[in-house]
Amino acid sequence: MEFKHLCLVRFKEGVVVDDIIQELTKLAAELDMIKFFGWGKDVLNQEALTQGFTHVFSMCFDSAEGLAACMGHEKHSAFAATFMAALDKVVVMDFPFVVAKPAPATA
């Protein structure tokens, strides 16, 4: 079962979000324990539902130990300081991911 690290964020005004995403993508490419990285920007903009959050970042690990190794890595620490300083609000969830309906097989 994979272990997920999920962040919902709203960035401070003036933050160049593309730069942050580029740095995150670089970090994910460099750290082997990060098995998957994806992100999205809410497009429905229903404030009552999003509570003001705008972006989702999702990383997958083989286990909670993989996440811990990532969090403890100096490259993550260096990035995290910049990242957290750019945020207006954030929620982070860490969980083993249960697949209840698998995606259909693709060619």
Next chain:
Amino acid sequence: MEFKHLCLVRFKEGVVVDDIIQELTKLAAELDMIKFFGWGKDVLNQEALTQGFTHVFSMCFDSAEGLAACMGHEKHSAFAATFMAALDKVVVMDFPFVVAKPAPATA
């Protein structure tokens, strides 16, 4: 590109979460436009990070139209009323999902 519907929730006290998850799993199995359904429960319990949210539910669709068709389906409406009544707090994000580091191929 897949379209994701993500919910972070905290349930009201007394709610039988397993029942809700079972109903959601049934709904996902019944509705063809739901291409994937997964969920997780935060295990690190760092209140400063989770903001009190405990569970994540993630559904995937082929497109925003797939999501809209699901939201408009009577089976979803029937479930949504029960679901929302069981929640203490909720954030919902809807977004095209950008895969920046794909998962390694598995056998």
